[in-house]
Amino acid sequence: MDNPILDIRDLHVWYRTYGGYAKVLDGVNLFVHKGEKVGLVGEAGCGKTTTMRSVLRILPESQVHTPRGQILYHGQDILQMNQRELHHVRTGGVSMIFQEPAAALNPVFTVGTQITDVIKYSGLSKQEKQKDNIKNLAMQAISEVYIADPERIMNSYPNQLSGGMKQRICIAMAIVTARELLIADEPGTALDVTIQDQVHKLLRGLVEKKGMSLIMITHSLGVAREMTDRIYVMYAGNIVEVAKSGDLFRKPRHPYTLGLLESVPKLTGGGMAEGIYGQIPDYLRPPGGCRFHPRCPRAIARCQEEKPNLADLGDGHQVACFQV
Amino acid sequence: MNLRAYILKRLFLSIFVLIGLSIVIFIIARVVPGDPARMALGPRAPQYAVDQLRQEMNLDQPLPTQYYYWVKGVLVGDLGKSLTTKRAVADDVKEFLPATLELAFIAAIFVVIFSIILGTLAAKYRNKWVDTVIRVMAYTGVAVPAFVLAVLFLLLFGYIWPVIPVLGRLSPEIMPPPTITGLITVDSLITGDLSAFWDALKHLILPALALAMGPLFQEARIVRSAMTDNMSKDYLAAAVGYGIPSSVIMRKYLLKPSLIPAVSVMGLDIASLMGNAFLVEVIFNWPGISRYGMEAMLRKDLNAISAVIIVFGVIFVLVNIIVDLIVAYLDPRIRLGGKV
Numbered sequence: 001m002d003n004p005i006l007d008i009r010d011l012h013v014w015y016r017t018y019g020g021y022a023k024v025l026d027g028v029n030l031f032v033h034k035g036e037k038v039g040l041v042g043e044a045g046c047g048k049t050t051t052m053r054s055v056l057r058i059l060p061e062s063q064v065h066t067p068r069g070q071i072l073y074h075g076q077d078i079l080q081m082n083q084r085e086l087h088h089v090r091t092g093g094v095s096m097i098f099q100e101p102a103a104a105l106n107p108v109f110t111v112g113t114q115i116t117d118v119i120k121y122s123g124l125s126k127q128e129k130q131k132d133n134i135k136n137l138a139m140q141a142i143s144e145v146y147i148a149d150p151e152r153i154m155n156s157y158p159n160q161l162s163g164g165m166k167q168r169i170c171i172a173m174a175i176v177t178a179r180e181l182l183i184a185d186e187p188g189t190a191l192d193v194t195i196q197d198q199v200h201k202l203l204r205g206l207v208e209k210k211g212m213s214l215i216m217i218t219h220s221l222g223v224a225r226e227m228t229d230r231i232y233v234m235y236a237g238n239i240v241e242v243a244k245s246g247d248l249f250r251k252p253r254h255p256y257t258l259g260l261l262e263s264v265p266k267l268t269g270g271g272m273a274e275g276i277y278g279q280i281p282d283y284l285r286p287p288g289g290c291r292f293h294p295r296c297p298r299a300i301a302r303c304q305e306e307k308p309n310l311a312d313l314g315d316g317h318q319v320a321c322f323q324v
Numbered sequence: 325m326n327l328r329a330y331i332l333k334r335l336f337l338s339i340f341v342l343i344g345l346s347i348v349i350f351i352i353a354r355v356v357p358g359d360p361a362r363m364a365l366g367p368r369a370p371q372y373a374v375d376q377l378r379q380e381m382n383l384d385q386p387l388p389t390q391y392y393y394w395v396k397g398v399l400v401g402d403l404g405k406s407l408t409t410k411r412a413v414a415d416d417v418k419e420f421l422p423a424t425l426e427l428a429f430i431a432a433i434f435v436v437i438f439s440i441i442l443g444t445l446a447a448k449y450r451n452k453w454v455d456t457v458i459r460v461m462a463y464t465g466v467a468v469p470a471f472v473l474a475v476l477f478l479l480l481f482g483y484i485w486p487v488i489p490v491l492g493r494l495s496p497e498i499m500p501p502p503t504i505t506g507l508i509t510v511d512s513l514i515t516g517d518l519s520a521f522w523d524a525l526k527h528l529i530l531p532a533l534a535l536a537m538g539p540l541f542q543e544a545r546i547v548r549s550a551m552t553d554n555m556s557k558d559y560l561a562a563a564v565g566y567g568i569p570s571s572v573i574m575r576k577y578l579l580k581p582s583l584i585p586a587v588s589v590m591g592l593d594i595a596s597l598m599g600n601a602f603l604v605e606v607i608f609n610w611p612g613i614s615r616y617g618m619e620a621m622l623r624k625d626l627n628a629i630s631a632v633i634i635v636f637g638v639i640f641v642l643v644n645i646i647v648d649l650i651v652a653y654l655d656p657r658i659r660l661g662g663k664v
Contacts, residue, residue, distance in 0.1 A: 053561065056564075056565040058561040058562075058564050058565045060555070060556060062451070087567050090564075090565055090567035091566070095565065095566065096562070098558050098562060100558060103557060103558040103559060104559055104562045105562075106559040106563070106577050106581065107559075107581060107655075107657060108581045108584075108654060108655055108656060109576075109577070109580070110656075114563075117563075117566075117568055117572070118566045118567075118568070121568050121569055121572065122567060123567075157656040157657070157660065159656065159657050159660070160656075160660060170562075173562075174566075
């Protein structure tokens with residue numbers, strides 16, 4: 001296979017807090033190939049968003065410390081890039097859609113202003129950045145996310161639009177100029193279930209049409225299965241299992257993945273799902289060894305001492321656990 | 325709601341505010357101890373003269389009747405006679421108001437410009453030395469009263485380093501322009517007298533700065549905190565992520581939403597500038613209405629007190645309507661209502 005577009009290696013990201021460093025990411029490994037759709041699954045607070053915001057370097061820099069790791073974009077480390085190179089990645093490489101569309105749009109500027117500014121400061125040539133062309137591109141992007149009457153929408157403020165419309169606008173802003181990789185951070189979570197489904201379908205259609213790669217962050221295994229080719233399961237800042245989407249559901253190996261699957265309510269009865277006992281650890285004092293061991297039903301003494309690495313099970317299936 | 329209907333509604337409602345204000349100030353001025361007629365005539369005047377003046381001023385009538393007479397006069401532009409200047413209060417207001425208006429206007433410009441600049445700088449370099457310097461300046465500026473600053477300015481620029489005029493509205497050697505609006509800067513511009521304009525402007529700088537210092541730093545702090553708050557918003561992370569340059573983000577996507585809370589407070593502070601100006605006016609020998617009002621209060625000059633307070637009330641109301649319009653312009657959520 002050819003080289004990945006994005007290759008995150010052993011990424012550690014810590015937050016500075018009054019109590020010391022919150023060691024959130026503890027060696028994340030993740031890659032995406034061209035045209036591939038990848039899911040990143042895990043419960044709230046496990047570091048999914050932190051990982052992805054690191055890719056665009058939009059975490060608050062004064063509060064973040066990156067002691068180790070690389071984020072290679074076509075082989076070049078984003079963490080080491082200067083502003084010019086970074087601008088290049090942001091305007092032509094990677095774009096991101098946020099979980100809360102109401103918060104991701106500036107409330108005091110029209111949709112048109114915000115979307116045309118994205119084009120205006122992109123890497124397009126001067127000729128392409130003529131006023132008429134910018135407007136055309138913006139209108140085109142708005143039509144592409146199936147919004148009727150783009151002209152009127154351009155003159156609207158975000159609070160005049162519904163949640164689903166806002167999320168479509170965010171998607172339009174993310175694809176208005178060509179990008180290789182789209183990161184969608186739980187794009188449906190803040191929306192109604194019916195709208196959520198529409199947004200997911202729209203997203204998948206656009207990514208496939210434009211030949212983009214997709215990283216889909218979600219806490220829903222169902223969404224991940226539907227949308228992606230490969231799934232990364234994340235727990236407390238570690239990738240614990242990677243597999244092709246089908247394989248992960250057919251033969252999950254990591255105890256955490258098993259727990260996640262069991263906690264999905266089933267239509268065939270059995271009542272309320274069990275869920276996983278306990279909660280995400282305190283990142284100021286994370287447990288040693290495998291971070292999942294305090295909650296793991298199969299933990300052994302070794303799990304407290306040593307951190308398991310991802311071990312290959314063949315066909316791209318990898319698990320970080322001593323017990324498999 | 326369209327703009328005209330909104331303004332008309334606000335103006336209509338403010339009539340009630342002003343009526344309420346006039347009643348309150350009318351009563352307060354009259355119930356505080358001291359006989360205005362006696363104070364006006366001095367301790368050695370005979371009792372019958374005092375009684376006669378009381379009768380002339382309707383002070384022997386019950387309060388509601390007095391108020392009735394007063395309102396009747398106000399409605400035809402007669403604010404009564406001042407006991408101190410022995411002139412019609414309306415003439416006094418006409419003479420003293422422009423000086424304070426001019427002073428407060430320049431001070432307001434200082435407040436707006438410097439609070440935005442300093443607040444933005446402090447937010448941009450937050451927790452760096454620039455921020456620390458501005459913070460110390462702000463605490464000092466807010467804590468030190470305007471009249472202390474006024475005295476310091478006087479000492480510094482009047483005595484130690486006399487580069488700028490410190491007293492009055494014009495230098496004695498400059499011919500004052502003919503009174504058209506009463507605002508010397510405007511009048512001199514209308515008549516094309518640039519040297520008078522320049523001189524008047526120089527005279528305005530120090531008193532306006534002394535007056536503006538407190539609100540200016542107060543607002544700079546508000547701008548800073550609104551900006552740092554908004555920095556952690558998703559829409560800013562998104563804008564950065566889309567590759568919008570940081571300079572554009574600072575002055576456009578961050579500044580506009582951050583100005584909304586600051587402008588509301590600025591409005592209140594700017595509207596209060598005129599009333600707060602009296603010590604600055606005293607120190608800089610500024611013939612303004614604030615000083616006139618304070619002297620009227622000390623002498624229980626009833627008509628002058630009421631007139632000054634009502635004038636301040638009208639200005640306060642107008643400034644606040646303007647500020648609300650500016651906020652509505654900045655914030656479409658207020659302007660358009662709609663779903664939030």
